[in-house]
Amino acid sequence: MIIAVDGPSGSGKSSTARGVATRLGLRYLDTGATYRAVTWSALEHGLDLDDTEAVAARARALDLGISTDPQRGHFTADGTDVTEAIRDPRISASVSKIATNLEVRAELIRRQRAIIDAAQPTGGIVVEGRDIATVVATDAELKVLLTADTDARLARRKAELAEGVTAEQLHDQIVRRDADDATVSEFQVASDGAVTIDSTHLSLEEVIDVICRLAKEAEAAPRDQES
């Protein structure tokens, strides 16, 4: 089974997808972390992020280690543990430059699909990002577009970040980044077959409940048709 969760920044994709995977005993893939790891590596190598060829070459050369354990996110880049480093505001501020590089996208989508395929014999995977239902895993059994209004997303991100974050920094991390990311992925309206869940007034547990119920229904559907 593949469950795709797409949506804008701060809508709750990572926490929800981890919770669903834990509850259903599935693997979990944070595709945003793959874009963050390439950003980290490109900066580490002193590359100009506007040099799309050089950045794409770095993405292709990068030895990326990605854990799919929903309880223990762990990422390595060329052998260095970058689990914490890829969450740094410096990476958040630059990652859209990497995510809008179409050659980088092609390389990372290839790797994401390999991870999804490898998870199938174990029961399946919850995959979250911006283009999962529309590009990476169009055959997903369940496709969710997770949304929340901008004020809720800003408030959630504010609560997560260190004290002293300015309104401008928050705006950059949510509104500006979504606008840039939306130039290469469609995550603001639901694709065909996707269910929209607006989490503005739902708790995290409530969103997880809804997705787990939809997953059970999706899993049962083909069997119903066969009988």
Ligand SMILES: Nc1ncnc2c1ncn2[C@@H]1O[C@H](COP(=O)(O)OP(=O)(O)O)[C@@H](O)[C@H]1O
């Ligand atoms: N339904 C919800 N209600 C309130 N807070 C939430 C909800 N879903 C997620 N959060 C919180 O909002 C923050 C951002 O969630 P996250 O999963 O990182 O979003 P995304 O992956 O979409 O950027 C986290 O601190 C998370 O705990």
Ligand SMILES: Nc1ccn([C@H]2C[C@H](O)[C@@H](COP(=O)(O)OP(=O)(O)O)O2)c(=O)n1
């Ligand atoms: N499938 C994906 C996943 C993420 N991205 C881009 C969009 C984001 O700016 C970065 C980082 O994604 P991430 O999900 O970590 O971002 P959040 O801070 O959780 O909103 O990567 C993408 O273009 N396609």
